[in-house]
Amino acid sequence: MAFSQTAVQLCEEEGTAPMEQFLLKVLRNEMASREQARRARFLREAVFSVYKTLEGFDFASVSLPPALTRQELTSLQFVAAKTNLVMYGPVGTGKTHLATALGVEACNRSMRTKFFTAAELVVRLSEALKEGMLDKLLASVLRADLLIIDEWGYVPVDRQGAQLLFRVIADSYEQRSLILTTNLEFSKWGTIFTDDQMAAAMIDRLAHHGHILLFEGESYRMKHALMRQKDQVKSPWPDGEICTIFLGILA
Numbered sequence: 001m002a003f004s005q006t007a008v009q010l011c012e013e014e015g016t017a018p019m020e021q022f023l024l025k026v027l028r029n030e031m032a033s034r035e036q037a038r039r040a041r042f043l044r045e046a047v048f049s050v051y052k053t054l055e056g057f058d059f060a061s062v063s064l065p066p067a068l069t070r071q072e073l074t075s076l077q078f079v080a081a082k083t084n085l086v087m088y089g090p091v092g093t094g095k096t097h098l099a100t101a102l103g104v105e106a107c108n109r110s111m112r113t114k115f116f117t118a119a120e121l122v123v124r125l126s127e128a129l130k131e132g133m134l135d136k137l138l139a140s141v142l143r144a145d146l147l148i149i150d151e152w153g154y155v156p157v158d159r160q161g162a163q164l165l166f167r168v169i170a171d172s173y174e175q176r177s178l179i180l181t182t183n184l185e186f187s188k189w190g191t192i193f194t195d196d197q198m199a200a201a202m203i204d205r206l207a208h209h210g211h212i213l214l215f216e217g218e219s220y221r222m223k224h225a226l227m228r229q230k231d232q233v234k235s236p237w238p239d240g241e242i243c244t245i246f247l248g249i250l251a
Helices: 005-014 017-046 070-074 095-108 118-130 134-141 159-172 186-192 196-208 245-250
Strands: 084-088 113-117 146-150 177-182 210-215
Touching (some): 095 113, 118 159, 196 210
Parallel strands (some): 113 146
């Protein structure tokens, strides 16, 4: 919050100590209120699918590369350095949780953040292209300091969709930090994005200033699914035996 030299001079010449203390208190409260409103706005604009925080996140299933410490990750030093993260591993191992929690932390630190699933982003970019609004949408998306694209490669995209995603990756190169969550190894990206060369160009830009985080273990959702809890699945037969049909399928 800036003040003119006249206001500063007036305080110096006519302000008493109690007046200055009161004014300082008012200004600090105003700055805190504005910062809180700014963080709330960034959270709304990020459009997270769920709200997650770093508190209580279990890092046991995550293998960080030697060049990235947990403190560097959670303090968001990678965002300031415009470094990318590719979170790779099976479904349900915490990739989206961690990506979202880092995004929420970024908003709380007054960093602009955007969250999309890859399929959602392709749809929005394709619709904007048809309506002649692609540049406007890209300008909005690429204002972010941190761009999170969830479920990367889960759904195949056509050539136009792949080209639009490539433009996002290319325009973000060395300009902002990207987080991608995926269960698809690099060697298979060409099959999803219709073009091996385009996939290779994406990987090249992501990897140049990037880290891979490996997620392992059992799916959290399957581990805690109600259908796997025997007291939740009762047999419809009179003898009251536990029905194991669904449990066998899930095992």
